[in-house]
Amino acid sequence: MGQQYGFLLRNNLEGLHLFEIKGDQGRLRPRAQWQARIDGVEGFAGYMTSVHEYAYNRVIIGEAIESMRRLEAASYELVVAVDIVEHFAQADGLAFLAECRCVAGRYLLAATPSEFIALEIDANPLENHRSVWSEQDLAAIGFNDFLHVPGSVIAAWKL
Numbered sequence: 001m002g003q004q005y006g007f008l009l010r011n012n013l014e015g016l017h018l019f020e021i022k023g024d025q026g027r028l029r030p031r032a033q034w035q036a037r038i039d040g041v042e043g044f045a046g047y048m049t050s051v052h053e054y055a056y057n058r059v060i061i062g063e064a065i066e067s068m069r070r071l072e073a074a075s076y077e078l079v080v081a082v083d084i085v086e087h088f089a090q091a092d093g094l095a096f097l098a099e100c101r102c103v104a105g106r107y108l109l110a111a112t113p114s115e116f117i118a119l120e121i122d123a124n125p126l127e128n129h130r131s132v133w134s135e136q137d138l139a140a141i142g143f144n145d146f147l148h149v150p151g152s153v154i155a156a157w158k159l
Contacts, residue, residue: 002082003047003049003051003055004051006038006040006051006052006055006056007051007054007055009036009038009055009080010034010036010038010055010056013036014036015069017029017033017034017036018034019061033056033118034057035086037057038077039056039058039059039060039076040052040055040058041060041064042059042060042061043061043062043063043064043126044124045061046124048061049075053150055062064084064096065092065096068096068099068100068103069099070081071103071145072103073102073103074102074103074104074105075103076104076105077104077105077107078106078107078109079100079101079103079108079109080109081096081097081100081108081109081110081111081113082109082110082111083113084096084112084158085097085110085112085131086117086129086131086132086133087126087127087128087130088131089130089131093131094141097110097141098141101142101157101159104157105159106158106159107157107159108143108157108159109155109156109157110138110143110153110154110155110156110157111153111155112121112132112133112152112153113129113132113151113153114132114134114150114151114152114153115151116129116131116132117129133138135153135155136152138155139155142157143155143156144156144157144158145158
């Protein structure tokens with residue numbers, strides 16, 4: 001789970017509810033007044049930063065597939081899976097996307113590199129790339145809209 005995605009989602013989905021403006025004064029609203037619930041799953045606790053604390057209501061630390069299985073079906077309007085599916089072997093990636101689909105109430109958005117990028121990190125094997133996904137791979141499991149961007153496969157599934 002990239003901290004940057006949580007930050008972008010918080011700042012864009014919260015919109016006018018993120019800040020309170022009165023005349024020439026402005027302040028960040030207290031978290032209790034935020035309206036968008038943004039949760040994340042992080043497999044490697046060492047990656048947690050203050051940005052996670054700011055952007056996410058809750059961060060689940062744990063293996064992604066099992067963490068998603070523990071969430072209630074259709075409990076999120078949107079599930080965003082960016083730069084994660086390539087870290088799974090193909091069968092596990094399919095299982096992960098199936099869990100995302102289960103948790104998503106309306107939309108599932110996935111993005112992944114369009115070509116295999118060899119990556120092996122001894123300090124964190126979760127970073128290792130194990131698969132590459134094509135538009136056809138994602139369409140075959142139900143993704144129904146694609147944004148064509150060089151170097152990436154960006155897929156949306158309207159449920």
